[in-house]
Amino acid sequence: MDRLTQSVLVTLVGGALVALTASGRFALYVKSGFGPLLLAAGIALMLVGVACVVLAMRADGRAQAGAPATDQPRAGDHSHDHSRAAWLLVLPVLALLLAPPALGADAVARTSGSQAVADAPPPLDPNGPDQVVTGDGGYKPNDGLGSAPSETTVDGQQVRTMTFPPLPTGSKPDVPLSEFVQRALYDPTGSVTAHPVTVTGFIAPAGKNFDDGYLIAQLIISCCAADARAVRVHVDGAEPFAAGTWVTAVVTAYPGSGTLANEYVPTVAVASITKRVQPKDPYGR
């Protein structure tokens, strides 16, 4: 790839980054905090690209005017000036033309894991074996949700609990799906088993841990879609909408329904469920 084409490509990549950020579509791929960074990088690439296009065209003009002496090897022009690797950069630009959507129901199956709070002993499973995962602590959920798990005795049974702030006021308050799952598993006060709350997510197939029903799921990312992991709740009954449909649902968790056998996915009772459009930032925290 010659210098002029490289310059055009750099400009184009910069422009693609700026367009992606300005349209808000970047949130489908990376965490929304990346916005300013992407914008700065895109503008920088466009400036460098345009300046290099001008330089390359001037150099070509001189070469054609028959003054090769000024086009001798110059600073910065070294072996990778005719790099073939640069051609590969066309691929993400073409991929962006296809506008791949945010990760959805397919990714839920691929990234699902145990929903027990990482590195805390999992909530005791009243029905299952008393499995305790060793390995010392270190992880505290990074979402501002109260303190690390501790053990309390409820109804004569030892369970692992966490402290949560009170639910937002109002009937059926909005609760992020990830917070709902943690409350369902760890809140000794039963904030989401006793009161209906509103969660947002998309429909996904029940997967290998359940015989029937469906999931309401959301993907959590900490940097980009490559590190996504799924949070989900299980609902009994036939799915009301196709997999991948975004919904708002008023739900109540069944106490103790998240167990070791089902990767601590609580089952919920659904009072109402309605379609909604995909949020601007489809990934949760």
Add this chain to the structure above:
Amino acid sequence: MDTGAAAPSTPSGPPTSPPAPARRRYRPGSLEIFGSILLAGVVLREPLSTLLRPGGAETWLTIFVAVNVQALPFLVFGVVVSGAIAAYVPASFLSRIVPDRPLVAVPLAGVCGVALPGCECGSVPIAGRLMDRGVRPSAALAFLLSAPAINPVVLAATAVAFQADLRMAWARLVAGLATAVIVGLIWERLGRPEWLRPRTRVTADRQVPRWQAFLSAMRADFAQAAGFLVIGAGSAATLNVVVPRSWMQHVGSSILLSVLLMGLLAFVMALCSEADAFVAASLSTIPMVGKLVFLTVGPAVDVKLVAMQAGILGRRFAARFAPLTFAVAVVVGTGVGLAFWGW
């Protein structure tokens, strides 16, 4: 496929000597080819996007785009630094400030990594330019390894992810720096200059104004490094889709098994060093030592980095450097982890 910047003698661009214009046959240059690819992409957009159905291929494409988008800002930052080194830092300056004795220069270069807030993609072109400028390869490599592992942004992200046990940030600092210095010293002893891609020395600074040299260096470094980033993003997306995340949960808490597994996982997942702490923290069944190995191997060597190093520093270099770095990082990560958390 030729991975590199070879073929210096067949310029497809501007002819170096004026040809006889009348008899010149039309040959499409790279700009024409590039334009047609782009045009084809735009025209075929509709039919191609109907091929996208929810499923593995769509997930692959999303992750592929995501890894590229996420790495580009850091790469841009890296090439701004590498371009500045190429254009504004005279070789004599670097050879004056970098100590002659490798036993001093390598650790010093490792510690200097603290000063570069970026992730691993940006530091590959910088290391290349440092070697261009006459910095001893072992010192440049120590810098290459330490910068993404121990800079303040990465350590802060680690501390946030491991709020309940801040020792992880310190352990990561120690293990990352030790890996960089040890690999640098081993390379000083065993490395041979001919393994590195022969680089045309930029002696210049003549004729062209510095700002032009700066722009050309940035453009060339970006186009090349980003090309290899694309290979890395493709393989990371493939492994992400093919390897289900759940199999990690069945490793249990065996330290030995988890250490090896986490090392391999860090290699294939190719996460950005500013994000890997959050992933490590969320792996519930892995002991702390295994997580530290994950955080030590990840910034030093992964599929994306091997692709970039093979392209920029040479294939023969990458074939030796990657296994060496992997082995040292696993051993150092395990050792430091055991020192911090015990068996």
